[in-house]
Amino acid sequence: MRPAQRENFQRLLTPRHIAFVGGRDAAIAIREARRRGFAGRMWAVNPRRDTLEGVACVPTIADLPEAPDAVYLAIPAAAVTGALGQLSAMGAGGVVCFSAGFKETGDAAAERALIAAAGDMALIGPNCYGLINYVGNSALWSFEHGGWSPGYGAAIITQSGMFSSDITMSQRSLPMAYMVSAGNQAVLGLEDFLDAFATDPAVRAIGLHIEGLQDVARFERAAQRALERGVPVVALKSGSSHIGAALTISHTGSLSGANELYEALFARCGVISVSNPSQFLETLKLLCVTGAPRGAQVAGFTCSGGGATMLADHAERIGLSFPAIEGAHRAELKALLPEIATVSNPLDYTTPIWGQAEHTYPVFSRTLTAVAPDFTVLVQDYPATGLDDSKVFYLNDAGAFARAASEHQVPAAILATIPENMDSDTRRMLIAQGVAPMQGIHEALNAIRDAAGWSAARARILSEMPAPLLRPLAEAALTGLTEDTGKEWLRTAGMPVPAGGVVPAREAARAAAEIGFPVALKMMSQHLAHKTEAGAVALNLADPAQLQTALTQMSNAVAAYDADAVTDRFLVEAMSPPPLAELILTLRRDPQFGHALVLGSGGVLVELLGDAVTLLLPCSVAEVKRGLEGLRLAPLLRGYRGRPAADLARVADAIHALSRAYLQDCAKIAEVEINPLFVYPDRVMAIDVLLHRVAGD
Numbered sequence: 001m002r003p004a005q006r007e008n009f010q011r012l013l014t015p016r017h018i019a020f021v022g023g024r025d026a027a028i029a030i031r032e033a034r035r036r037g038f039a040g041r042m043w044a045v046n047p048r049r050d051t052l053e054g055v056a057c058v059p060t061i062a063d064l065p066e067a068p069d070a071v072y073l074a075i076p077a078a079a080v081t082g083a084l085g086q087l088s089a090m091g092a093g094g095v096v097c098f099s100a101g102f103k104e105t106g107d108a109a110a111e112r113a114l115i116a117a118a119g120d121m122a123l124i125g126p127n128c129y130g131l132i133n134y135v136g137n138s139a140l141w142s143f144e145h146g147g148w149s150p151g152y153g154a155a156i157i158t159q160s161g162m163f164s165s166d167i168t169m170s171q172r173s174l175p176m177a178y179m180v181s182a183g184n185q186a187v188l189g190l191e192d193f194l195d196a197f198a199t200d201p202a203v204r205a206i207g208l209h210i211e212g213l214q215d216v217a218r219f220e221r222a223a224q225r226a227l228e229r230g231v232p233v234v235a236l237k238s239g240s241s242h243i244g245a246a247l248t249i250s251h252t253g254s255l256s257g258a259n260e261l262y263e264a265l266f267a268r269c270g271v272i273s274v275s276n277p278s279q280f281l282e283t284l285k286l287l288c289v290t291g292a293p294r295g296a297q298v299a300g301f302t303c304s305g306g307g308a309t310m311l312a313d314h315a316e317r318i319g320l321s322f323p324a325i326e327g328a329h330r331a332e333l334k335a336l337l338p339e340i341a342t343v344s345n346p347l348d349y350t351t352p353i354w355g356q357a358e359h360t361y362p363v364f365s366r367t368l369t370a371v372a373p374d375f376t377v378l379v380q381d382y383p384a385t386g387l388d389d390s391k392v393f394y395l396n397d398a399g400a401f402a403r404a405a406s407e408h409q410v411p412a413a414i415l416a417t418i419p420e421n422m423d424s425d426t427r428r429m430l431i432a433q434g435v436a437p438m439q440g441i442h443e444a445l446n447a448i449r450d451a452a453g454w455s456a457a458r459a460r461i462l463s464e465m466p467a468p469l470l471r472p473l474a475e476a477a478l479t480g481l482t483e484d485t486g487k488e489w490l491r492t493a494g495m496p497v498p499a500g501g502v503v504p505a506r507e508a509a510r511a512a513a514e515i516g517f518p519v520a521l522k523m524m525s526q527h528l529a530h531k532t533e534a535g536a537v538a539l540n541l542a543d544p545a546q547l548q549t550a551l552t553q554m555s556n557a558v559a560a561y562d563a564d565a566v567t568d569r570f571l572v573e574a575m576s577p578p579p580l581a582e583l584i585l586t587l588r589r590d591p592q593f594g595h596a597l598v599l600g601s602g603g604v605l606v607e608l609l610g611d612a613v614t615l616l617l618p619c620s621v622a623e624v625k626r627g628l629e630g631l632r633l634a635p636l637l638r639g640y641r642g643r644p645a646a647d648l649a650r651v652a653d654a655i656h657a658l659s660r661a662y663l664q665d666c667a668k669i670a671e672v673e674i675n676p677l678f679v680y681p682d683r684v685m686a687i688d689v690l691l692h693r694v695a696g697d
Contacts, residue, residue: 001122001188001192001195001196002120004120005120005121005122005187005188005192006122006196008093008094008120008121008122009093009094009122009188009192009196011069011070011093011094011122012069012070012093012094012095012096012122012124012131012140013094013131013133013136013138013178014069014133014136014138015040015068015069015070015093015138016040016041016069017040017041017042017043017066017068017069017070018033018038018040018041018042018043018068018069018070018071018072018138018140019042019043019044019045019061019064019068019070019071019072019092020042020043020044020045020052020055020071020072020074021044021045021046021061021071021072021073021074021075021083022045022046022072022073022074022075022098023046023048023049023052023074025074025098025142026044026046026052026072026074027052027053028142028143029072029074029098029130029139029140029141029142030042030044030052030053030055031053032139032141032142032143032144032145033138033139033140033141034053035139035144035145036132036133036134036137036138036139036141036145037137038137038138038139039137040138042055043055043056043058043064043065043068044056044057044058045057045058045059045060045061045063045064046059047059047060061083061086061087061090062086062090064090067087067090067091067092067093068087068092068093069092069093069094070093070094070095070096070138070140071087071092071094071095071096071140072095072096072098072130072140073095073096073097073098073099074098074099074142075099076099076101077099077100077101077102077107077110077126078101080097080099080114080126081110081113081114081117082117084097084114084117084118084121084123085117087121088117088118088119088120088121092121093121093122094121094122094123094124095118095121095122095123095124095125096124096125096128096130096131096140097114097123097124097125097126097127097128097183098125098126098127098128098129098130098142099125099126099127100126100127101126101127102114102126102127102184102186103184103186104127104184111126111184111186114126114186115186115187118186118187121187122187122188123186123187123188124180124181124182124183124187124188125182125183125184125186126183126184126186127161127183127184128161128181128182128183128184129141129142129143129161129164129165129181129183130142130180130181131178131179131180131181132145132147132168132176132178132179133177133178134147134148134149134153134176134177134178134179135149135151135152135153135177135178135202142161143165145165145168145169145179146168146169146170147167147168147169147174147176147179148173148175148176148428149175149176149177150175150428150431150432151202152175152177152202152203152204152288153174153175153176153177153202153203153204153288154174154175154176154177154203154204154205154206154207154284154285154287154288155177155178155179155180155193155197155200155203155205155206155207156176156178156179156180156206156207156208156209156284157180157182157190157193157194157197157206157207157208157209158179158180158181158182158208158209159182159183159185159190159209159210159211159212160181160209160211160238161181161183163209163277164179164180164181164209165181166277167179167277167281170281171420171424172281172282172285172427172439173285173424173427173428173431173437174281174284174285174288175204175285175288175289175431177197177200177202177203177204178197178200178203180193185214189214189215189218190208190210190213190214190219191213191214191215191218191219191221191222192222194206194208194219194222194223194226194233195221195222195225195226197231198222198225198226198229198231199229203231204231204287204288204291205231205232205233205234205284205287205288206226206231206232206233206234207233207234207235207236207280207284208233208234208235208236208271209235209236209238209280210235210236210237210238210262211238211239212239213592216265216469216472216592216593216594217468217469217471217594219265219269220265220268220269220468220469221468223269223270223271224269224270224461224465227269227270227458227461227462228462230458232272232287232292232451232454233269233270233271233272234271234272234273234274234280234283234284234287234450235266235271235272235273235274236274236275236276236277236279236280237259237262237263237266237273258592260598260612260614261590261592261593261596261614261616263614264593264596264613264614264615264616265593265616267457268461268466268615268616268619269461270454270457270458270461272450272451272453272454274446274450278419278439278440278443279443279446279447282438282439282440282443282444282446282447283443283446283447283450283451285436285437285438285447286413286436286438286444286447286448286451287447287451289413289431289434289435289436289437290375290411290412290413290434290435290436291411291451292451292452292454292455293374293375293411293448293451293452293455294374294452294455295374295452295455295456296319296320296321296374296375296448296449296452296453297320297321297322297323297371297372297373297374297375298315298320298321298322298373298374298375298376298377298448299322299323299345299346299347299367299368299371299373299375299376299377299410300312300315300322300345300346300347300376300377300378300379301346301347301349301363301364301367301376301377301378301379301401302346302347302348302349302378302379303348303349303350303351303354303379303380303397304348304379305348307346307348307379307417307441308344308346308347308348308379310379310417310441311346311377311379311441311445312346314441314442314445315445318445318446318449319449320445320448320449320452322345322346323345323371323373324344324345325343325344325345325347325367325370325371326370329366329369329370330343330370332366332370333347333363333366333367333370336359336362336363336366337349337350337353337363338350338352338353340352345367345371347363347367349363354393354397355390355392355393355394355396355397356393356396357396357397357399357400360396360397360400360401361400361403361404364378364400364401364403364404364405365404365407365408368404368405368408368410369408373410374410374411374452375410375411375412375413375448375452376401376405376410376411376412376413377412377413377414377415377438377444377445377448378397378398378401378412378413378414378415379414379415379416379417379441380394380397380398380414380415380416380422381416381417381418381421381422382394382416382421382422382423382426384421385423395426395429398414398426398430398435399433401414401435402430402433402434402435405435406433406434411436412434412435412436413435413436413437413438413444413448414430414435414436414437414438415437415438415439415440415441415444416437416438416439416440417440417441418440419439419440419443420439421439422437422439464620464622466618466619466620466623467618469593469594469616469617469618470594470595470617470618470663470666471594472589472590472591472592472593472594473589473591473594473666473667474591475591476670476694476695477694477695477696478670478671478692478693478694478695479526479692479693479694479695480526480529480690480691480692481526481691481692481693482524482525482526482528482569483522483524483531483571483688483689483690484501484502484524484569484571485691486672486689486690486691487686487689489665489669489672489691490658490672490674490686490689492661493657493658493661493662493665494654494657494658494661495654495657495658495674495684495686496683496684496685496686497685497686497687497689498520498573498574498575498576498685498687499515499573499574500515500519500520500571500572500573500574501571501572502524502569502570502571502572503569503570503572504568504569504570505551505555505568505570508521508547508551508570508572509544509547509548511572512541512544512547512572513544515572515573515574516574517541517542517543518540518541518542518575519541519547519572519573519574519575520537520538520539520540520541520571520572520573520574520575521537521538521539521541521547521550521551521554521570521571521572522536522537522538522570522571522573523536523554523555523558523565523566523567523569523570523571524567524569524570524571525558525565525566525567525569527562527564527565528558528562528565529690533561534557534558534561534562534565535553535554535557535558535560535561536554536557536558536561536565538550538553538554539575540575551570576678576685576687577680579676579678579679579680579685580636580637580643580644580645580646580679580680580681581601581633581636581637581646581679582601582602582603582676582677582678582679583599583600583601583602583633583674583676583677583679583684584598584599584600584601584602584603584612584673584674584675584676584677585597585598585599585602585655585658585672585673585674585675585677586598586671586672586673586674587617587658587659587662587669587671587672588670588671588672588673589666589670589671593616594616594617595616595617595618595662595663595666596614596615596616596617597614597615597616597617597619597624597627597655597659598612598613598614598615599612599613599615599624599627599628599631599655600612600613600631600633601631601632601633602674602675602676602677603675603676609632611631611632611633612631613627613630613631615627617659617662617663618659618660618663619656619659620656621649621652621653621656622652624652624655624656624659625648625649625651625652628648628651628652629648637651637679644681645681646679646680646681647681647682650682650683651679651684654683654684655684658672667694668693668694669691669692669693669694670692670693670694671690671691671692672689672690672691672692673689673690673691674686674687674688674689675688675689675690676688
């Protein structure tokens with residue numbers, strides 16, 4: 001935001017007065033402002049009504065008594081630009097524009113005029129539900145809304161109006177600070193809200209529902225600033241973008257599309273990525289109530305063996321740890337537990353002491369001493385309303401658990417196995433004690449894992465802040481080059497390739513003799529992007545006779561595949577020894593994200609395995625190494641079953657050096673795909689390459 005816009009956004013967020021411009025929709029917004037508890041002045045503008053919901057109307061914007069801090073605008077699209085111009089001229093702070101009929105209908109010119117008319121006003125929308133301030137009790141909102149705040153909470157920005165409404169109605173007791181339905185984002189975008197809310201002391205976490213980003217580099221800067229300020233960001237990404245025809249010829253489209261690029265962006269910025277609305281809300285709830293734990297070691301309690309097993313099973317799948325209780329601590333706990341109980345973590349403390357705080361508190365406290373966890377959880381499914389005679393026993397244990405966690409300064413959650421088995425009163429009571437009321441075992445454990453991962457990612461990223469993303473290059477027509485040309489570029493860039501050269505068929509035997517048998521033979525043609533399918537590759541040719549046979553068979557096979565692809569240019573290369581592992585490596589441009597590096601399991605099983613990681617460029621050597629370590633192929637690189645291990649630092653250095661060379665030449669070189677890249681204990685070797693150059697360069 002520009003400085004004037006930022007000042008006006010604060011006026012919009014915490015207004016002294018609100019002007020409601022319109023008819024029926026403006027009347028609804030007045031009711032919602034009252035529902036939220038807005039205590040400031042309200043004015044209404046409507047030339048055909050005397051009042052709206054009891055608020056006296058003036059006929060025009062010019063008749064308002066003074067420039068309003070906030071405006072709710074719900075008038076026909078044709079009148080919006082003129083209204084905004086009037087409001088801007090009189091010094092209004094900000095506008096929620098509910099009106100639709102702009103870019104979303106294809107009328108880009110109308111939206112450009114709207115932007116110009118808004119001037120320095122903070123404008124949300126058009127085509128949006130609006131803004132709710134739960135902390136300051138103001139609302140410019142288009143429908144009935146729910147939600148609550150204990151004085152702090154999450155700031156949520158969505159690109160879907162209905163989803164924002166759904167969140168306010170959720171039965172999750174998520175502490176809320178602000179809700180923004182961003183609509184078209186004509187003036188203020190998701191990046192602006194992210195940056196503004198990260199400095200608000202009432203905001204403990206920020207939730208983003210993203211359908212698409214307008215400016216990836218600006219998002220990166222805003223997300224990194226939130227990370228610096230210690231405000232976790234949780235993103236729910238929906239939808240996908242067109243990958244572009246330029247990528248369909250390579251394997252990259254199947255390994256690293258738009259969703260993978262978004263995930264790479266989130267990982268780069270320390271943004272927690274979730275895949276469904278329930279996980280979105282539960283993760284935000286945990287972060288707002290307990291904050292992010294420093295690590296992933298957990299102490300768990302249940303009054304059921306089944307609950308303990310479910311905790312342990314899912315934790316093992318997602319990488320959370322329940323450390324064992326060892327030594328003298330075991331004997332001390334055994335003395336506190338009923339005979340039928342087994343000392344373990346997670347700990348089923350069993351029903352004989354259930355609901356008796358004088359017995360359960362010592363168990364909770366002693367276990368936390370023994371384990372010294374980063375987080376602790378208690379599983380409790382509360383009785384339904386009307387069947388709550390036993391609820392006091394649940395609450396006794398909840399209070400004992402909360403006390404023990406507080407005394408040991410361990411962040412804590414009580415979680416229901418079935419999400420709906422925790423009533424609103426209980427949820428709010430737990431939040432008041434600093435205990436997160438989590439709904440669903442998987443959602444709770446996933447949230448703990450992701451929050452702990454955020455802590456680790458924050459420390460790592462702040463210690464080695466990535467260089468800013470490069471500005472995307474304009475889309476351009478591409479020309480595919482033959483493998484020998486691609487390998488010449490690789491040699492220049494410092495990437496090892498097999499010894500060899502291109503010769504006509506009559507000189508193939510001489511070239512092979514100079515290189516030394518066995519050799520590989522490949523026909524070079526711009527019509528052969530994938531040579532194997534065309535029969536244009538022959539490997540392990542041991543002598544001149546096999547070479548001659550291969551030349552004849554190859555020419556016939558390619559002619560049958562595509563007569564226009566046949567050439568008398570053959571790449572003769574030394575055969576490389578079997579590697580420890582085969583990688584695929586792609587460097588490519590993207591019209592939205594700039595440039596990316598894709599690493600994955602290579603060879604003939606690329607699409608079948610789908611084992612790949614995407615990194616946005618520029619990246620560091622450390623990021624490349626972490627990417628390699630995250631592949632399912634990683635055990636082979638580390639030395640599987642006694643086989644030699646690759647020097648991952650050296651492999652990462654070679655790949656990083658190639659990425660730097662690509663970025664230096666990316667105005668001309670649009671995509672480089674190496675498949676396979678052979679990995680040896682002490683080196684790498686590019687066996688095949690597909691290179692695309694910008695047409696005309």
